[in-house]
Amino acid sequence: MKHIGYITHSDCMIHDMGHFHPESPMRLQAIDTRLQAQGMMLDLTRMEAVPADLSVIERAHPRQYVHNIEQIGYDAMRGDLIPVDGDTSIGPGSLRAALLAAGAGCQAVDAIMAGSIDRAFCATRPPGHHAEKSLAMGFCLFNNVAIAALHAIEVYGLERVAIVDFDVHHGNGTVDIFRDDPRVMVCSSFQHPFYPNRHVEAQGDHLIMAPIDSGSDGLVYRKRVEKPFFDALDRFKPELVIVSAGFDGHAEDPLGELKLVEDDYRWLTTLINDIANRHADGRIVSILEGGYHLGALGRSVCAHLEMMLHD
Numbered sequence: 001m002k003h004i005g006y007i008t009h010s011d012c013m014i015h016d017m018g019h020f021h022p023e024s025p026m027r028l029q030a031i032d033t034r035l036q037a038q039g040m041m042l043d044l045t046r047m048e049a050v051p052a053d054l055s056v057i058e059r060a061h062p063r064q065y066v067h068n069i070e071q072i073g074y075d076a077m078r079g080d081l082i083p084v085d086g087d088t089s090i091g092p093g094s095l096r097a098a099l100l101a102a103g104a105g106c107q108a109v110d111a112i113m114a115g116s117i118d119r120a121f122c123a124t125r126p127p128g129h130h131a132e133k134s135l136a137m138g139f140c141l142f143n144n145v146a147i148a149a150l151h152a153i154e155v156y157g158l159e160r161v162a163i164v165d166f167d168v169h170h171g172n173g174t175v176d177i178f179r180d181d182p183r184v185m186v187c188s189s190f191q192h193p194f195y196p197n198r199h200v201e202a203q204g205d206h207l208i209m210a211p212i213d214s215g216s217d218g219l220v221y222r223k224r225v226e227k228p229f230f231d232a233l234d235r236f237k238p239e240l241v242i243v244s245a246g247f248d249g250h251a252e253d254p255l256g257e258l259k260l261v262e263d264d265y266r267w268l269t270t271l272i273n274d275i276a277n278r279h280a281d282g283r284i285v286s287i288l289e290g291g292y293h294l295g296a297l298g299r300s301v302c303a304h305l306e307m308m309l310h311d
C-alpha cells in the first residue's frame, strides 16, 4: 500500500461564488464525506494545506497579475463578490482559498521529495487549469498544477515533469504556461468543441492534446487517450507526474457531456501509476480541478484514490 497525503484545509470552503454556482464549497464536503463513508480516510495521511508565498506563484504567473489578483482579493474582503470573468468571481474568502490551493501542490511536492509520503491528493479549491499566465477564467485564479510543477523543477532540480489533465475541459491555462517550456509535458483530454476553446491548436512534442466528441463513453475515451498519452509519457520519462484531476467528464456531471464512470477513472489512474512507477519512483501529485455532481465527484475521487493507494 502506498503512503498517500490528503492535503486540504477548511478555509478552501470559504471561497464562495454564490449560492447557485456549480464550483461550490460543498464539493470538498462531498469528497470528505464519501472518503469517510468508504473507510478510506483511515488509509490516508491528512495534512493541513499551507498558503503559498506570492513568490512561489510568480514562477507561473507574472508579478503584475499575481498582485492584481491579490489586490482584488483584499478589496473583496469588505464583503463584495468581485467578478473577474463571466463565471469567476472573488469574494471575501477567495484569496485565502486560492493561496491554500496553490500552496497545497507545493507542499505535496515537498513531502514527496522528502520521502515522508509517496503520493498526494490535494482536495482544494479554487481549481487552476484554466488560469493562463495573465488571465483568470473558468473558476480559476492561479494555476495550481503549473505552480507545483515549477516548484519541483526550481527547488528540486527536476528536469522532466508531466501533467496529465483528464478534466472534461481543456487545460488551456496549463498549455499557455508551458507551451514554450519542454521541461513539462502536458497531456490534456477534453470534450471538443467545448469551453474554453483556447490554445487547443498548440503544437509541440511536449503538448499532447486529445479532443473527444461530446457524448463519448469510456470505451471511446480510452481508445482516444491510451496510446497518444502513455506512449508519449513513456518516451518523456517524467521524474514526477502531476494530475489535473477533474471529474466533470463523469456521465452524471451537469457541465460536461462525456459519459465516463468510476471505472474509467480507475483505468486512467492505473496507467498514471504505471508511468510514475516506471520513471518517477512512483511520485504522483494529484490536484482537484472540476467535478460538479456531488455524488459522482465523491465516488470518482474514491475510485482514483483507491487505485493510487493499492498499487
Ligand SMILES: [Zn+2]
Residues within 6 Å of the ligand: 167, 168, 169, 246, 248, 289, 290, 291
Ligand atoms: Zn472542468
